[in-house]
Amino acid sequence: EDQVTQSPEALRLQEGESSSLNCSYTVSGLRGLFWYRQDPGKGPEFLFTLYSAGEEKEKERLKATLTKKESFLHITAPKPEDSATYLCAVNTGGFKTIFGAGTRLFVKA
Amino acid sequence: DSGVTQTPKHLITATGQRVTLRCSPRSGDLSVYWYQQSLDQGLQFLIQYYNGEERAKGNILERFSAQQFPDLHSELNLSSLELGDSALYFCASSVDGASGADTQYFGPGTRLTVL
Numbered sequence: 001e002d003q004v005t006q007s008p009e010a011l012r013l014q015e016g017e018s019s020s021l022n023c024s025y026t027v028s029g030l031r032g033l034f035w036y037r038q039d040p041g042k043g044p045e046f047l048f049t050l051y052s053a054g055e056e057k058e059k060e061r062l063k064a065t066l067t068k069k070e071s072f073l074h075i076t077a078p079k080p081e082d083s084a085t086y087l088c089a090v091n092t093g094g095f096k097t098i099f100g101a102g103t104r105l106f107v108k109a
Numbered sequence: 110d111s112g113v114t115q116t117p118k119h120l121i122t123a124t125g126q127r128v129t130l131r132c133s134p135r136s137g138d139l140s141v142y143w144y145q146q147s148l149d150q151g152l153q154f155l156i157q158y159y160n161g162e163e164r165a166k167g168n169i170l171e172r173f174s175a176q177q178f179p180d181l182h183s184e185l186n187l188s189s190l191e192l193g194d195s196a197l198y199f200c201a202s203s204v205d206g207a208s209g210a211d212t213q214y215f216g217p218g219t220r221l222t223v224l
Contacts, residue, residue, distance in 0.1 A: 032210035043111065043199055043215035044152070051210065087152065091210050096165050097142070099152040 002027040002092050006100035013107050016077045021103045023088030024070040033071050035064050036087040038102070044087055047073075078107045112136065113216035115200050121222045127188040130219045134181055134202030140164065141183040142203070142213055143175055147196040158183055159205075187221070195223045 003026045013019055025033070032051050036044035048057045050066040057064050061082065063074040073086055085102040092098065112135035122128055134141050143155040154167035158177035169175075172190075177183045187194060197218045203211035 032212075034212065036215075041197075041218075041220075043113075043217045045111070046212055046214055049210075049212045089152075096167055097154050097213065099144075099154075101151045 002090075002096075002098055004088060004090055004098050004100040006086075006088050006103050008103060009101070010104040011106070013075075013078055013105070015079055015107055015109050018074070018076045018078070020075070021073040021086055021088075021105070022070060023073070023100055025088075025090050026069075027090050027092045027098070029092055031091040033066055034089045034091070034097075035062075035071070035073055036089065038085045038087055040085075047086075075105070078105075080107045080109050083107045111214040111216065113200060113202050113214055115198075115216040115219050117219060118217065119220050119222075121224065122190060123224055124190055124192060126190050126223075127186065128190065128221065130185040130187070130198055130200075130221075132183045132185070132200030132202075132216060134183070134200075135214055138202035138204050138214075139181065140203045140205060140211065140213075141177055141181070142201040143169075143183070143185050144199040144201065144215075145196050146199060146218075147193075152199070155185070190223045192223050195221055197221075 007022045035047040038044045048064040053068045087102045088100040114133045139160045142157045146152045155169040157165040175185045199218045201213035201215045
């Protein structure tokens, strides 16, 4: 069965303390892996799309990487405004998109 | 602002009732997706339409139905509502959706409360 697992469930960081979020997946055919940021009560905001192992993308303090079994979202020197839930999603060969449960990130000043 | 609009923002109704949620995709996008997000289940894919035709189906209940109109806006109809249907309902759109790997852009959501 297709599955997407994110870890940790929650992460508390001090401002400036870099860390990584993990998204591991077991799917029948990966067409794309997506990272989103979601603030409480709001719609997910697109961050990155990755299509093949070895691919990397960067945006400000965020960097996403992809291997054949997992993806990492690296956060460098986070700020309090980076606090949010980060969602990973994969699009499978059946044209269905599966979301992970998310990682809730808290950054303290 | 993603460019995807959803109405209404909030909806409060009673069990057994029927409601319609509306979504307008980004200009030029042909695919529309519907998701349900509840506290205990995260984001669940319901259904995808591509240029008016149903493309993929997820965990959509038989009490729920959707359609995409010629102007590409979409409606999600929820009937015989139960308490457990209370959730945030999101619409997303993408340029194509034919490959299945398009980036989806999400709207602000409709919060449905069933009393």
